[in-house]
Amino acid sequence: MALAEPVQEQASLKNPANFAPVIDLNDLCVKFGGRPILQNLRGELRGRAIGLLGPNGAGKTTLIHTLLGFHSPSSGTAHIFGQDITTDAKQIRSLVGYMPERDSYIAKMSAVRFVRLMAELSGLPSEAALERAHEALFYVGLGEARYRSLDTYSLGMKQLAKLAQAIVHGPRLIFLDEPTNGLDPPARQRMIRLVREIRDSGKANIVLSSHLLRDVEECCEEILILKDGRLAVYCNLEEERKSNRKFLLLETRGDQNKFAEAIGALGCEYAVTGEHRVKVVLQGGTEVRDIYRIASEYDVQIRRLSYKRDSLEDIFLKAMENGHGGL
């Protein structure tokens, strides 16, 4: 059988697509039956691991499906490695792997045959597909169970088999839709470890969709938070971590509103986050003793003071409160 050009050439460094953003969203809109599901999504994503966050029904899965070409955009478009999702869908699909959220497998097939079939459909010759299927199953930890029928697999094993079929052809971009769904803690840890290993190998970018903040926080560098089909927040976690931006969390008693305004007058960012809680980001020149001085002036007791960093949970909750437009 004649064989086509090697993938290596496709992925050559000479290819300008290699310098393009992983995902480039250009006012992407998707409607189902006239109802907007994704609205004006815009942004360039270049991270090795990109997290898609949002509550259920926010449009995370629809965004992945649209990028895979399962749904057509109603307006706007998106590019993956510089290729348009509407015109170059087939080329894009040769570069990506996809692990769906729902239970997806082919019944009455052993794992190794299933993964091999998927590899062959991606264009691998039969022998190479078989070899890679064994490797992928060993890699995800199903080596010993690879000859068992998929019907007999537990939920965790099915998740791993789905991951194996997503990576068997060595894609450059892997979409993982809720990969830890239904997994017990050890299985979840294993899945997260695998995702991080793939990310750290530098040979594939990952888009991880989840509503579990911890999963995303542990794996991803860039985060897109979706709310009602809109982009609520874009956050580069890696830069956030590097900038080491800390804030003070104060627990107070007294007239905290006036106290907070006085802190604001010093040029510090602040937020009253509860009845007795104030968050303060200290600016250059301002020190903690200034906070104590103002507290004394306004007769406010500081019961507790701690340094904190914005966690992904804070970012997510703020995004959900703020609605559209981000932080």
Add this chain to the structure above:
Amino acid sequence: MAVYEHTYKQYLGKLTPEWSRFLVIPRHAFRDVFKSKLFTAFFVVCFIPLLIEAILVYLHHNVNALAILKVDVRQLVPIDAFFFQTFVNLQGTFAFFVTLLVGPPLVARDLRNNALPLYLCRPFSRTEYVLGKMSVLLILLSAITWVPQLLLFLFQSYLEGASWFVDNLSIASAIFIGSVVWILLLALLSQAVSALVKWRVIASAALLGIFFIPSVFGEVTNQIFLTRWGNIISLGALIKNVTAGLFGTFVRASGHVTAWDGRVGREIILNEPPLWASWSALFVVCAICLALLSRKVKAYEVVK
């Protein structure tokens, strides 16, 4: 990603040509199909009529064998268009039963287990998927219909001589076109039913129903209205007429009845629907199947 390395590794080898990838589906499907000993036995039985056909052709040209069997060549069925048509129809019946066994689970199983996104997230289109699934049946059914029939035609031509071959080329084309139309219809119908009904047993029953229920209605219509136009909804009758047309044995006046008006009897000739009508009906059935497949074979169905 080597087993011993346990690291993620891109695939840097060569790829198969895109046009050939749909053939991956039948290759894997045949392994499942022939796992069943019952099916394998039935598939072997499908070749028995062909063996009989081959023996008849051979006997026609072997004086010694006829002498041993004490049979006069005139007592044997003549090898002509009708001879081949009979066996094409017979093999068509076997093809129907093979379809009943193999066809229904092909798409239904994937739909039931949400496997379509796994196929369609690869450089593999919906058309290739349908083509791949249909190839499972097309290849199996070809093996018991037109391929052996054409080989037997060549066998007869070899024994009879080149002039017989030239004079009867229309038989070869009739064997090929008639069989292909039938197996294409079977493949399309079984895939459409398989895409609509996710359960194998129900899909098989539905496929059986599609062939037999309209035939019964058609026959009832024929009896009530003293016509043969009821055959237009019977797939079996349609394909029989089309095949007869291809073999040149089609006769529109297929029977007659006497209608009594009081004591006066009136002879009514029953005319089969014209060939163009049979062809058109088959095209409509195929178009409906394709439309159904196009609607159902999707990675995800959007519920409105």
